[in-house]
Amino acid sequence: MRTPDILACSVRGCHQSLTRRPDAYACDRGHSFDIARSGYVNLLQPQDRRSRTPGDAPAALDARARLLAAGIGATILAGFVERAAALWDATAEAVVLDLGCGTGEVLERVTAAAGAAGIGIDISVDAIERAARRAPALTWVVANADRRLPITDAGAALALSLNARRNPSECARVLAPGGRLLVAVPAPDDLIELRALVQGQGGTRQRADAVVEEHSPLFDLSARARVDERHTLDGPALRDLLAGTYRGARRSQQDHEGFDALVVTLATDVLMFTRR
Numbered sequence: 001m002r003t004p005d006i007l008a009c010s011v012r013g014c015h016q017s018l019t020r021r022p023d024a025y026a027c028d029r030g031h032s033f034d035i036a037r038s039g040y041v042n043l044l045q046p047q048d049r050r051s052r053t054p055g056d057a058p059a060a061l062d063a064r065a066r067l068l069a070a071g072i073g074a075t076i077l078a079g080f081v082e083r084a085a086a087l088w089d090a091t092a093e094a095v096v097l098d099l100g101c102g103t104g105e106v107l108e109r110v111t112a113a114a115g116a117a118g119i120g121i122d123i124s125v126d127a128i129e130r131a132a133r134r135a136p137a138l139t140w141v142v143a144n145a146d147r148r149l150p151i152t153d154a155g156a157a158l159a160l161s162l163n164a165r166r167n168p169s170e171c172a173r174v175l176a177p178g179g180r181l182l183v184a185v186p187a188p189d190d191l192i193e194l195r196a197l198v199q200g201q202g203g204t205r206q207r208a209d210a211v212v213e214e215h216s217p218l219f220d221l222s223a224r225a226r227v228d229e230r231h232t233l234d235g236p237a238l239r240d241l242l243a244g245t246y247r248g249a250r251r252s253q254q255d256h257e258g259f260d261a262l263v264v265t266l267a268t269d270v271l272m273f274t275r276r
Helices: 058-069 074-087 105-114 125-134 168-174 192-199 208-215 235-245
Strands: 024-026 032-034 095-099 117-122 139-142 156-162 175-186 219-233 262-275
Touching (some): 058 125, 074 262, 095 105, 105 117, 105 125, 105 156, 117 125, 156 168, 175 219, 192 235, 192 262, 208 219, 208 262, 219 235, 235 262
Parallel strands (some): 095 117, 095 156, 156 175
Antiparallel strands (some): 024 032, 219 262
16 A cells, blocks of 8 residues: 655754655655665654664664564564554554564554555664565655654554654654554563573563553553563573563673573563544
């Protein structure tokens, strides 16, 4: 499905709608952004980056891909996609927006299930490159989802954030009134066994309540759910979990070489919001 022209110019002070041309996106003020050979567009401005190569590195992306190929995280992904698709009741011209989309698995599945157009945003060029090759029919954008989103006002019907970026004020701006926002954050016991092994303690942290509070000025919480899975993982899989989630990064690689089999809990709190 063709994505409506809801991308906005990211040049400071512009924010005009971008029109897609054969090889670039351009606004009426003459700002132009080339479309990469693989199909994505880079709208990241210099002031919106914190490093020369921001976002997830290829090693982290590779680790997550290996885990998902082995079925680790598949239940959480499927549960999130199912809930997202169930929220879709928009018109044919509306768009699903995925913030911190990574390599595109979530947006690809949600748009396929809903028969919707989709835009994925991530700050990692490596991640967006893979997403664009995975699902070329969707729109993939390099941008910083912590800043102003390169989306026109009220341009999206559904926004997604699976253990990724959250930007309540910008989500409220780009969603039409009554639009839906689906947010997933690690549950208190997510990876608790691995954290206990690597960090010496497996304490819990309640993130969901804080997320509800930060969205409360602009969104109503319409539903809340938990999705979890447990796996017995060997050393390579445990190291991939560390590489993909940054847990235990302060320990050296040698410290992790002796990992044996460990039962690990993956748990996510899923929050469904409605734009007021």
